[in-house]
Amino acid sequence: MLAVETLGSKRVYANPWMMVREDTIRRPDGSTGICGVVDSPDIALIIPVDDDRLHLVEQYRHPVAGRRWEFPSGSADQRVDVDGAALAARELREETGLVANRLTPLGTLDVAPSMLSYQCQVFLATDLTHGAPLRDLEEQDMRSAWFPRADLERMILDGTITDAKSIAAYTMLLLHGRTPHD
Secondary structure (H helix, E strand, C coil): CCCCEEEEEEEEEECCCCEEEEEEEECCCCCEEEEEEEECCCEEEEEEEECCEEEEEEEEEHHHCEEEEECCEEECCCCCCCCHHHHHHHHHHHHHCCEEEEEEEEEEEECCCCCECCEEEEEEEEEEECCCCCCCHHHCCCEEEEEEHHHHHHHHHCCCCCCHHHHHHHHHHHHCCCCCCC
16 A cells, blocks of 8 residues: 655744644655644653552643542653663652663554554553652642552443553553464
8 A cells, every 4th residue: 555645843832841744745645635644742651550459640731720540640741761761760750769770662552543643652560669749740640549450440330440541551460471373
């Protein structure tokens, strides 16, 4: 199958965290169109696990005008984060105060590939030590707590947890180490 060709690109909006661009494209059949793309740095999502408990953070999310429970996550700072594991370790420490002596990569998610260019690297954090969070100014209202696995699953089913990347990451955790069936 032929690829879509980008004929041109223009910046529509930018701030320190993201840039919106509009690409003019030519489809394989020769027709043209536009695609809106949101560019931002890649992110890491961390699933902290201690026995049968998982650690979540809750914070206000302005686009949905409400507080949301989710796994700790954050975007890369190209000046600081040289790889996904370094980003995951930094975000885990900042948001929860936890330090993982073991970070295991679980996979990569395309969060919303129809409009977002960034990817989310998912890590399992184990062998944890506890400390004080080092939250950014934007995260000062953040709460964090441990939840038994059964409670987390109930929260997904009853709509308390709606963050798609957290739900997808939890699926990665459930499948971790399993052999695919034919």
